[in-house]
Amino acid sequence: MEANYVSKTAKSMQLHRRAKQVLPAGVSYFIRYFKPYPFYVDWAKGSKIRDVDGNVYTDYWMGHYTHILGHSPSRIVKAVKEQIEHGTHYGVCHELEIALAEQVVKMVPSAEMVRFSNSGTEAAMYATRLARSYTGKNKIVKFEGGWHGGYDALHLAVKPPFELLESNGITDGALRDTIVAPFNNLQETKKRINDKEIAAVIVEPVIGAGGCIPAEKEFLKGLRELCHEKDAVLIFDEIITGFRLAPGGGQQYYGVIPDITILGKILGGGFPIGGVTGRRDIMERMDPLLYERPKFSFQGGTFTANPATLTAGLEMLRNLEDGRVINNLNRHGRRVYRGLEAVFERKKVDAVVNCVGSLFQVHFTREKVRDVNAAYRADKEKLAKYHSALMDNSVFFLPAKNGAISSAHSEEDLEKLILETERFVGESGY
Ligand SMILES: Cc1ncc(COP(=O)(O)O)c(C=O)c1O
Structure with a gap:
């Protein structure tokens, strides 16, 4: 996966090298760092962000969960x-x-x-x-x-x-x-x-x-x-x-x-x-x-x-204000929750999906995650692999962070997330 990422992100690699000279860890906030280096973005609109090498991702990080109407409405x-x-x-x-x-x-x-x-x-x-x-x-x-x-x-x-x-x-x-x-x-x-x-x-x-x-x-x-x-x-x-x-x-x-x-x-x-x-x-x-x-x-x-x-x-x-956008987002949240749960159940993967409204997170564990100790007992390595596999297929989660749905995410975006999850689960032989 890493080799694939590196082959697609030559300009980001250059920028990160430059960044490390002047920004500690090459970033402005360490949660934005991931291995081998983060990609650098030059455009964001709706549910999509594009990096400097021209790769376009469906974004579920959404500016730290800020962009509930999508990027740059x-x-x-x-x-x-x-x-x-x-x-x-x-x-x-x-x-x-x-x-x-x-x-x-x-x-x-x-x-x-x-x-x-x-x-x-x-x-x-x-x-x-x-x-x-x-x-x-x-x-x-x-x-x-x-x-x-x-x-x-x-x-x-x-x-x-x-x-x-x-x-x-x-x-x-x-x-x-x-x-x-x-x-x-x-x-x-x-x-x-x-x-x-x-x-x-x-x-x-x-x-x-x-x-x-x-x-x-x-x-x-x-x-x-x-x-x-x-x-x-x-x-x-x-x-x-x-x-x-x-x-x-x-x-x-x-x-x-x-x-x-x-x-x-x-x-x-x-x-x-x-x-x-x-x-x-x-x-x-x-x-x-x-x-x-x-x-x-x-x-x-x-x-x-x-x-x-x-x-x-x-x-x-x-x-x-009138709640229509939010009701719709919550409906989309339920769709993602049900879709992911169904994949994990079908493929017999030990995973739970925590979902509230339009926020969600997958935890690779059997136990109910009702506090942060349970979240940390879950398999974080598997979560990192999952997010990295999604990234390889143009679906972006900041590794190990929650996903947030915006009103700019289309039905197709959500279907793709579920499909790529199924593919990851299938390919990693769970
Ligand atoms: C629940 C919560 N409180 C406080 C903060 C801090 O906000 P800021 O990053 O704007 O300083 C954050 C940021 O992620 C947050 O998620």
């Missing part, structure tokens, strides 16, 4: 072009920030006020600070396998072994106030918290990076009650699930309403964004006119609410 591109003729970044107030905040409030059940940032990581950082400021407490509970970006206090226990630091350079001080608890296990979560005073619990309604693992409804409901009991803030990280599982995100899908929600990805319509939203009395802590230092909780940044991103985001949310 014409309406968004047109709107952004018009906007940047008026100004790329004003750096002062403008109507679009009100309009997008109003749109978020309209769609997301927990949203009463909004602040925009430039990335999900920033949103997680500001939400943590806000929860601490609101409750006057420090400790944050996060879950094993949960990924909330690179902010120090939350950047731990992302993948097993959980005791190992995820990155060098994070101080003990930064981690001292973070309690790690097992996902989908309320009893053990309560035990780990014990009698400690907690400011917040942060949870992804569906663990993304850890393997597309849905929270069980009772678990989320239990966390909701626990936060009430402990006078703590429940934070949903909806950076992946927001505007994807339902127009109102995972909270609408599960019917469990958090106090604070962090958003990103789809919210920016294909441009960089993050967002913190939630209850008015909590969000108002970010208002220094109401809460003077030291009670005020800071949030801000040079490129916050830049008009290009906000134009794209507004166009995006307006497309998703």
Whole structure:
């Protein structure tokens, strides 16, 4: 497979050689690296991306699950072009920030006020600070396998072994106030918290990076009650699930309403964004006119609410608001789920398909994958081979990462994925 890849990607190989001189590991984000070297893209539209050697792939990575309407949707591109003729970044107030905040409030059940940032990581950082400021407490509970970006206090226990630091350079001080608890296990979560005073619990309604693992409804409901009991803030990280599982995100899908929600990805319509939203009395802590230092909780940044991103985001949310696109995507998700399950069953392959709405992941294992430990017990080598075989046949998953379906994926795209899966299973002699 590797020889085939190398023979098709000579220009990418050259670019990667060049990249390694100036970018650590030759990439801007290590999850984008794969062996022997990643291909370099020069065009993306709809469900397709094309590399510099002219190979076209059906993309299931979709810009880190951002492009729910496919790559470069014409309406968004047109709107952004018009906007940047008026100004790329004003750096002062403008109507679009009100309009997008109003749109978020309209769609997301927990949203009463909004602040925009430039990335999900920033949103997680500001939400943590806000929860601490609101409750006057420090400790944050996060879950094993949960990924909330690179902010120090939350950047731990992302993948097993959980005791190992995820990155060098994070101080003990930064981690001292973070309690790690097992996902989908309320009893053990309560035990780990014990009698400690907690400011917040942060949870992804569906663990993304850890393997597309849905929270069980009772678990989320239990966390909701626990936060009430402990006078703590429940934070949903909806950076992946927001505007994807339902127009109102995972909270609408599960019917469990958090106090604070962090958003990103789809919210920016294909441009960089993050967002913190939630209850008015909590969000108002970010208002220094109401809460003077030291009670005020800071949030801000040079490129916050830049008009290009906000134009794209507004166009995006307006497309998703009535739920038709999302219902259709969820239908496609079920089609892929059933198709893949049928292949594995027919061919007697030990594999489970985790699928929630339009997000899915194959795990080569027999056991149900309801936490990240089970995901890591699955055969990762087989998963890498599977994704590499798909890539060889023009279907792109970032190796070992979930797939995301967009409204630009056609029935034929989905059929091809199922067909190529069947071929892989057949050829690898399972
Ligand atoms: C659930 C979740 N939270 C937070 C983040 C961090 O967002 P960003 O990469 O925009 O900083 C991500 C990114 O993948 C994510 O998936």
